[in-house]
Amino acid sequence: MTDALEIRNLRKVYAGGFEALKGIDLTVRRGDFFALLGPNGAGKSTTLGIVSALVNKTSGQVRVCGIDQDRDPEGVKRMLGVVPQEFNFNDFEKVHDILIQQAGYYGMEKGLARRNIEKYLRQLELWDKRNDQVRMLSGGMKRRLMIVRGLIHEPELLILDEPTAGVDIEIRRSMWAFLERINREGVTIILTTHYLEEAESLCRNIAIINRGEIITNTTVKELLLQMDRSSFVADIKGDFGRVPADNPYLMQLREDGSIQFQVHRGDNLNQVFELFARAGIEVVSLRPRTNRLEELFVDIVQADQPQPDGAVIRQPAVAGGNV
Ligand SMILES: Nc1ncnc2c1ncn2[C@@H]1O[C@H](COP(=O)(O)OP(=O)(O)OP(=O)(O)O)[C@@H](O)[C@H]1O
Ligand SMILES: [Mg+2]
Known part of the structure; x- marks a missing residue:
């Protein structure tokens, strides 16, 4: 056809x-x-x-x-x-x-x-x-x-x-x-x-x-599948200000008081819980951030921007094509 x-x-x-x-x-x-x-x-x-x-x-x-x-x-x-x-x-x-x-x-x-x-x-x-x-x-x-x-x-x-x-x-x-x-x-x-x-x-x-x-x-x-990281949203009890700002999880306080963070493939979520615990914070609930395509989209388009020397950085080609 x-x-x-x-x-x-x-x-x-x-x-x-x-x-x-x-x-x-x-x-x-x-x-x-x-x-x-x-x-x-x-x-x-x-x-x-x-x-x-x-x-x-x-x-x-x-x-x-x-x-x-x-x-x-x-x-x-x-x-x-x-x-x-x-x-x-x-x-x-x-x-x-x-x-x-x-x-x-x-x-x-x-x-x-x-x-x-x-x-x-x-x-x-x-x-x-x-x-x-x-x-x-x-x-x-x-x-x-x-x-x-x-x-x-x-x-x-x-x-x-x-x-x-x-x-x-x-x-x-x-x-x-x-x-x-x-x-x-x-x-x-x-x-x-x-x-x-x-x-x-x-x-x-x-x-x-x-x-x-x-x-x-x-x-x-x-x-x-190409995404090598996942984002989560946590509801917490405690003072977010006590979490060290230089943590590797790109933690952000959201408008509703919940915390958004990222883990890479292979990272252990327990390490994130330990980080919270050391800051005296209790994690009340945890959910994956749903809009994953959005994050990927931003990455791909940003990676395609011209660099100062005129070169363009490309994402690796993805196998699969139209199915
Ligand atoms: N009639 C036109 N004359 C000159 N340039 C145009 C004309 N129509 C679109 N363009 C230019 O062509 C480019 C592509 O426009 P297009 O409307 O296809 O974008 P788009 O991807 O649909 O964007 P959007 O998400 O904003 O709808 C833009 O830079 C736009 O300014
Ligand atoms: Mg359009």
Whole structure:
């Protein structure tokens, strides 16, 4: 079976000469749930914009489900559902009308269009809002409406550029459950996000892009295995000020009074407990810090920054690749 997305040597130089993509390669398998991560300005939206034909590429190849974008742009359009980063609705249009128009744009048969509109509006808890103008929706509702609009024509590949930006945690979790469900039903999903917890819990494969280059492309599992340290959070009784500041565990007092620290692979946690005990501190509870991908992400992107002499330090390549 062909891959859902194949990008080869993709370059983008914006008017004015800025090189936003420096020849990237990326493959996303059918059925995958794929995360494209990177700091602000890395080139994520540029990449997805080119795939969605919203941005013109400078050079390189893009194939969606085996269809070459240059040869058959209409064919690519049918395969793709696009949820852009910025809202792009007419605020005075009604929810249902927007979706009917979208279905018309794809030449869908009316009965199927109506069934899909109802199905997805119900699944994303927007059915009650179907007769409202977009301006009456909250930000989180608009985000969900963007997803419904991207799915109406039943695309093979759904690309979502920060689908949960500005969405509260409860709605975010219900959006995750929805995306997992459509992925299980066969839709390939690529998303960008700044919530690394999102990538960790949803995605199987991941690429990190920085300054227009892919610096890591592997499975989420491999990436997390690459970590040689773990962070913990401890609730304590006693005076944290009595712990020697020069301890090797990078201890920090958090806002809620708990203590965060790191141990390296092979370190013994008992040594940390002994350090606390010597300072007269009792550890009341201990839990691993959950957002491990976040720490790794910061490390990888920092390691990719240019050094003063112009050399770039790279993380070792990670075995595995797309699975
Ligand atoms: N229309 C444009 N004209 C000129 N430069 C642009 C244009 N759009 C984006 N850029 C530049 O290209 C680079 C990549 O931008 P892009 O929007 O792809 O980043 P991103 O990874 O999506 O960032 P964010 O996380 O902030 O959304 C940035 O330096 C940006 O300033
Ligand atoms: Mg972006």
